[in-house]
Amino acid sequence: MRSAPGLTHVIGIINVAVMVVAVVALLVLPFGEPAGEPAGEVPVRPRGGSAGERGPVAPRGDGAPGVRATPEWAREIGANEMGLVPVIMYHRILRKRVAGIDRTPGQLRAELERLARAGYVPVTAAEFATGRIDIPAGTHPVVLTFDDGNPSHFALGADGLPLPDTAVRILLEVAQRYPGFRPVATFWVNHDPFGFRDRERQRAAVRWLTERGFEVANHTYGHPDLRRLSKKKVSEVIVRQQRLLERLGAPPSETFALPYGSRPKKRSLAHDGSWDGTKYHFDAVFLAGAEPSVSPYAKSFDRYNIPRIQSNGKNGECRKWCSQHWLEWLDEHPRERYTSDGDPAHISMPQRFRGKILAKLRRLTVVY
Numbered sequence: 001m002r003s004a005p006g007l008t009h010v011i012g013i014i015n016v017a018v019m020v021v022a023v024v025a026l027l028v029l030p031f032g033e034p035a036g037e038p039a040g041e042v043p044v045r046p047r048g049g050s051a052g053e054r055g056p057v058a059p060r061g062d063g064a065p066g067v068r069a070t071p072e073w074a075r076e077i078g079a080n081e082m083g084l085v086p087v088i089m090y091h092r093i094l095r096k097r098v099a100g101i102d103r104t105p106g107q108l109r110a111e112l113e114r115l116a117r118a119g120y121v122p123v124t125a126a127e128f129a130t131g132r133i134d135i136p137a138g139t140h141p142v143v144l145t146f147d148d149g150n151p152s153h154f155a156l157g158a159d160g161l162p163l164p165d166t167a168v169r170i171l172l173e174v175a176q177r178y179p180g181f182r183p184v185a186t187f188w189v190n191h192d193p194f195g196f197r198d199r200e201r202q203r204a205a206v207r208w209l210t211e212r213g214f215e216v217a218n219h220t221y222g223h224p225d226l227r228r229l230s231k232k233k234v235s236e237v238i239v240r241q242q243r244l245l246e247r248l249g250a251p252p253s254e255t256f257a258l259p260y261g262s263r264p265k266k267r268s269l270a271h272d273g274s275w276d277g278t279k280y281h282f283d284a285v286f287l288a289g290a291e292p293s294v295s296p297y298a299k300s301f302d303r304y305n306i307p308r309i310q311s312n313g314k315n316g317e318c319r320k321w322c323s324q325h326w327l328e329w330l331d332e333h334p335r336e337r338y339t340s341d342g343d344p345a346h347i348s349m350p351q352r353f354r355g356k357i358l359a360k361l362r363r364l365t366v367v368y
């Protein structure tokens with residue numbers, strides 16, 4: 001199991017700070033540099049209970065750590081780990097929107113707060129796609145994904161904190177307000193991640209994020225439409241980005257997002273290939289539309305074609321395809337939504353999902 005070093009630390013800092021803030025008022029933001037150097041720490045995965053027991057997202061304090069799911073427990077919680085998971089896709093976060101897919105800081109904040117209030121807990125794209133979903137009983141996973149490494153996603157100010165109105169700052173502020181809302185997200189980046197030209201600043205950004213449990217992964221070097229490229233060129237733009245991320249100290253990318261959601265003519269090149277003597281492999285490939293994903297434990301889960309939902313209201317084409325629509329739909333169809341049993345070692349589900357799980361996972365099921 002891979003871990004998210006530094007994350008538990010950040011959550012701890014945030015929880016402590018929330019208590020302090022209650023007394024001192026909101027002056028100091030609690031997510032500066034971690035006090036210790038995470039590299040030397042024993043990596044500990046955030047346990048469900050520690051991440052969520054205080055927040056409004058965890059309805060029960062008697063959940064993890066140490067939950068062993070039983071059919072009675074799973075029924076009581078309404079656990080359904082075969083349910084649907086929203087993977088939300090963001091692009092630029094701009095005070096004045098230019099394109100239809102841009103969101104304002106206020107819109108991002110409102111959406112994240114809505115998710116927190118509805119009992120969602122973020123997991124990264126890699127955690128989701130590989131089934132490492134360890135969140136408190138009764139909560140629902142959500143995957144927050146930001147494409148293209150835009151400057152509006154992340155930048156550090158002179159005070160060492162993410163700049164106001166960047167995606168990361170907003171996410172951390174929402175997590176501060178809703179302590180069960182684990183502040184992690186996935187950034188799929190191209191060359192010049194987050195708009196930095198300078199290698200050292202790129203490296204510092206990648207380090208800051210990955211030390212805190214964020215995922216920074218491959219979105220090709222130059223963001224071409226892969227369908228229009230030769231096989232060799234497809235592999236080249238992926239390998240060039242892989243080499244860049246490696247130089248910047250990012251862990252090997254487990255996931256890949258297709259630029260424009262456009263697949264190469266030879267589909268498998270989106271996840272396996274080689275160029276100039278360098279191989280690549282991704283565990284999961286993400287598309288650009290347009291519905292919630294099935295559970296990663298389902299037979300029908302297609303790890304190389306995982307749908308995402310564009311963050312947007314309900315105008316025009318978004319009436320049925322974007323986040324406002326789908327989040328309302330999931331609220332109205334709670335039995336279809338993924339709800340955790342709080343036990344990462346077992347997969348709980350109602351009877352009607354029993355036949356849908358991958359055969360190799362059947363021994364882990366708890367059915368009610």
Ligand SMILES: [Zn+2]
Pocket residue numbers: 147148219223258259260
């Ligand atoms: Zn893109």
